[in-house]
Amino acid sequence: MSAKTTATLLITCRDQKGLVAAVSDFLYRNEGNITHADQHTDKERAIFLQRVEWELDGFRVPREGIADAFRPLAERFDMTWTLHFSDEVPRIAILVSKLPHCLYDLLARWRLGELDAEIPMIISNHDDARPIAESFGVEYQVLPVSAESKARQEAQIDELIARERIDLIVLARYMQVLSAEFCERHANRIINIHHSFLPAFAGARPYHQAHERGVKVIGATAHYATPELDQGPIIVQDVARVSHRDSVEDLVRMGKDLEKVVLARAVDLHLRHRVIVYGNKTAIFD
């Protein structure tokens, strides 16, 4: 939104005294104009997490020198950290199978300027969504997959991702289980939407499971994909009320709106560097 370019630091380290003082002093000494700062201490695990964003304009350290300037401080506290600039636009590849509502929603938001990203590539194991991709002018790659061909197909995905310098993979109702190796290669860079409030109804056909169980609330969960199916760090969840009147088809229909909004919100938080993963959880600095 803001016209001014900002830098953002995402920091994780063991909890220690003086962390906030050190980071804020680093920015103050260099005349950084902070636009957002938030931190969290997980007391149980003694982990400190921080997000701080400031304007490049007026900052005494030139953009290309910031990482070097910050490194001594980071080493003193043994920090894990990443540095991002708001004018670097992340590149997304969307993976989809047959149901296109999440794909369509992401493309519409992108077209309307709501997602601060490029979407150069859609990959699918089916041809169905090609017309949608074409109507948005996005390259559409069909990579069919079977149990035998999975390794080869994932290698092809990797090639496309490398070729397009993809930063984030979004599984927009991609109904294939990715291999543990693929998930690990792209750790914290794959966002999946699961159509239930996890951990309830993991796995296949969650709306059928929910209808069978007679729940009064359904949900959707956006999470980072990890080798354990539907077990990765949760980014966003939302729910909707249902009743005995709602058939499975009603749940599917209502669920689509949940899925779209939850996935889009998670992607947006990730793109704006608002998410830090620690353990199997996320801290959301919104």
Add this chain to the structure above:
Amino acid sequence: MSAKTTATLLITCRDQKGLVAAVSDFLYRNEGNITHADQHTDKERAIFLQRVEWELDGFRVPREGIADAFRPLAERFDMTWTLHFSDEVPRIAILVSKLPHCLYDLLARWRLGELDAEIPMIISNHDDARPIAESFGVEYQVLPVSAESKARQEAQIDELIARERIDLIVLARYMQVLSAEFCERHANRIINIHHSFLPAFAGARPYHQAHERGVKVIGATAHYATPELDQGPIIVQDVARVSHRDSVEDLVRMGKDLEKVVLARAVDLHLRHRVIVYGNKTAIFD
């Protein structure tokens, strides 16, 4: 609320043509003034469910003759049905262990006239909640329980329930697993509050499980107790948003409010004959 006494029929049967016509004709011919009517057809299972409530005042069949007058119709359609009168006040026994917030909440609602019931008895496996029972003038029975004594303790509960002519047993954070036999003896007459959005986090310590999993939503579930732990028909569920900032203690604190409201709502729906159980589900006619 209404000063006028009403009769309520709860009907379940195989779906057939003419059901609504027959029931509404029965009431119309006898000049019944209907105050609430609702029905539901589960198409999948071909089950028809109906709730209909009408004023006794002006109804041509005298109160004590209504069951007999309705029986031929019920037999024609092979209905399972119950008949209730609004001036018959159900009697509740509350079972509680150590955490008293749900107990306290139910007693306060009862005292303030919000629950249309009598509460003549509180049963616990601990002495802790006795002062609360006494401050409300309700009999408090302590029946300690161990693995060996469970059968005997449940027999004692049965005696108290029989003695007090209890219609509904409310498990207000009663932390003992009731035997399958006990659940079956009191089928659809035991309401339990579970402190998670089932089926997620069934069993022990759900807030710890939720915190460990890093969910963004917690919940509470009121359901009828059945032999399978935490698997009975769900009556009411509600949820609250949480974040990485919330400790287990925070979840417990926020969860208490959910538990109280969800349990009270379920008890109130049951007392007002708004719930029909079918299969492992409920239809809520509110």
Add this chain to the structure above:
Amino acid sequence: MSAKTTATLLITCRDQKGLVAAVSDFLYRNEGNITHADQHTDKERAIFLQRVEWELDGFRVPREGIADAFRPLAERFDMTWTLHFSDEVPRIAILVSKLPHCLYDLLARWRLGELDAEIPMIISNHDDARPIAESFGVEYQVLPVSAESKARQEAQIDELIARERIDLIVLARYMQVLSAEFCERHANRIINIHHSFLPAFAGARPYHQAHERGVKVIGATAHYATPELDQGPIIVQDVARVSHRDSVEDLVRMGKDLEKVVLARAVDLHLRHRVIVYGNKTAIFD
């Protein structure tokens, strides 16, 4: 969803005994297979509302004779009623100004087969959304409007609506106030989305008003347009939590998702004949 064609009656009349019996008897005598029936009595105003839907297949009265067959019963009870067939596809005109997110969302749902309607026409007072209309292959009419030209512009809208045999006008963030005459001509056939939880923040710039007031919840409201601005019968409302951290821009961003979902849900309910307007309210039979 269902392949079978159904008829739906929407009925409003003064509350009287025997209404449900008479309607259900009419269907039963003619061997109607009821797929949905719901009714509501507004005790205060003594108004009875009913929705009943049944399969044409097997019904003894042929489709073109149903209205005539029902009329005597309707006259006996002095009913206001409409009859709809599920294979008659309503036709929608969307009016939009500059913000296209609701327009885009409706078109995407339509394209994905989620809305049971035709959308032959988009009308705007600006040229901005033309590329969107074109990408969906929908005619786009620009009818600029000023205080002086409003009457003439609305006459042009009327012409287009007549030409295209439009059944429903959807104001998808159309930022012009329609004349009382226009609203009355199309009573209960114009659905507007207002970006607040009415009656809070009626009128202009509701997100600014909400931010200024420091509310912790924002909302969106879909309602039928009436001569009194933002005062018409409410169909759907939904809300989202906000905090002091959220700027006006954040509220606008979060609000867009609310607006899209609320408007789409209201349009869908209307299209499936699930809404009855009475007084300045709606009954939603979902």
Add this chain to the structure above:
Amino acid sequence: MSAKTTATLLITCRDQKGLVAAVSDFLYRNEGNITHADQHTDKERAIFLQRVEWELDGFRVPREGIADAFRPLAERFDMTWTLHFSDEVPRIAILVSKLPHCLYDLLARWRLGELDAEIPMIISNHDDARPIAESFGVEYQVLPVSAESKARQEAQIDELIARERIDLIVLARYMQVLSAEFCERHANRIINIHHSFLPAFAGARPYHQAHERGVKVIGATAHYATPELDQGPIIVQDVARVSHRDSVEDLVRMGKDLEKVVLARAVDLHLRHRVIVYGNKTAIFD
């Protein structure tokens, strides 16, 4: 919850560079073990808000010297600030009229140890709630009020408040409008519960207004009382879905649960020093 005593600073000042650095440096130099820190900058108004909490144990400045030690820094940045210690238990007076559900709820939470406060006094313009006060062993003062006697009655309230060294006045459905002078004398120390989602349905009989308007969502709002009725800074809001089936009595019944939870949450946030008022808004650091 925590056994360790903490100090909490609530800070408001004009936004300036170096604020976070200065405060965190102050704590770091004195070996403060921070348990919670959060800040917010209102960019529009250029206001900086901060909450920071740390353990007294191990802090180099003795408790009684902290204010003096912090003062120079506060003066340098022209801060408005307050300092609180977690072992100082705030004292609450509850004002109530006839409807006792919020009163009862607060007393039950207090009794169960959920509210970190003393409640030495209940004041009412009616005698109705006396038995409740007595069952909790709390002094109950009846101060009837009429248009003519309002000034005198408020003077009596002031006396009781002074005598009991009250820190917080909670209006738990107190149906009298307090004078502007009284509100100003106790600015940011009076929490009121209003039974609607303000600014909708300010003033009298909000559930009747909501029913009349046909809204699909009702709400409750806890806010600080200011001279303008129902216009003060909002602390907590929550909502519940309603439908055309719900009578005014249903709204009242559902609303009671909203009111209780919203008021209790607001009181709890205030007691734990999680609220900063600025302009006519609140920042909630939870």
